[in-house]
Amino acid sequence: MGKRLPRLKPTPWDLAVALCVAALACAVLFGARRGDAGEYVTAVVYADGAEVDRVRTDAPSERAYSANGYTIQVQFGPGARVVSSDCPTQDCVHTGAVTYSGQSIVCLPARIVIRLEGGAASDDAPDAVLG
């Protein structure tokens, strides 16, 4: 789907992307199974490992974040979802919506991480810590 930039050879980022996607898939599975519905969670947005925003997800909103030359458009409430991105891999868009505390969306090219925190299981360790 969509266009991909031509790549001459695999880079370490490719491996990192593959690992993160696998980890995310597990996180989504375990997170969905835990199922603490009804509690609002906070989406914390990190760029280059630094927190840049914190958004309550109990009300709908949409914001854009830019880092490392890429811009991602994120829809909040309920949960969080990357609706569009100009990054080459589109993994963040393909991740879809996350709704449970501990789940994350990662955009590796932009080095942006959106992690859901809070809710009922705030003392619980996140399923996946990425980056």
Ligand SMILES: [Zn+2]
């Ligand atoms: Zn992305």
